[in-house]
Amino acid sequence: MRLLFLGDIVGRPGRAVVANLLPGLVDRHRLDFVIINGENAAGGFGITEEIVQDVLDAGADVITTGNHAFDQREALVFAERQPRFLRPVNFPAGTPGRGANLFVARNGARVLVVNVMGRVFMDALDDPFAALDREVAACPLGEQADAIVIDFHAEATSEKQAAAHHLDGRVSLVVGTHTHVPTADHRILPGGTAYQSDAGMCGDYDSVLGMEKEEPVRRFLTKIPSGRFSPASGEGTLCGIAVEIDEATGLAKAVAPLAIGGVLEQRLPPFWA
């Protein structure tokens, strides 16, 4: 089974590269399931229902988020009626929407996707480890789920690595989001779970985390905000991780990073050839 996970969509360059490239990739490489983090898709802050639909139309099966899930207020409403939109599962009880859901991939596999947020250098939330244990126990690999993917939205690589080792052998993929920078540590852990600390972003990398450089640089130099953050407007990179999943076990057989377009080194998974 072929799965693609793409990092945070940031602004128009991220939306454009998803709309322009994803349909062809799904088609050409017969992708069974596509997950995209969309938390910065609307001008860098949150996502609208219209963008959710555009991303789904481009070939995504699920849109995950993180700390920016509800930056666009309308998400409080559509989160309830859009089962393919996930916000962190460990948000407080009563938060609209859901943090985990079971989907059917194009090959017929049942895929559990869980979106969770870390707590190190982030907001104080419910324990993400307990939340993951609960979600995976409710829908175990090899029983109710044929594949399980965790989007661990967090700042600290330590927290993401710890979560991956804690879940090793129980899920197909643990991938980090939020830092917008792809890490070079993609691998399959001893128990068979694929892992990458951060998938990167779909956006313009000639920027500071997808935002125009000038204002963040000024704030670091002077500590005086003198404008708003707005997404950079150059060519975006489609950036993420591809996983080949063993249909018999739900564990990873191969994992490789992907980057297409923009200023990053171009990378296509070798097993897609």
Ligand SMILES: [Fe+2]
């Ligand atoms: Fe983000």
Ligand SMILES: [Fe+2]
């Ligand atoms: Fe984030």
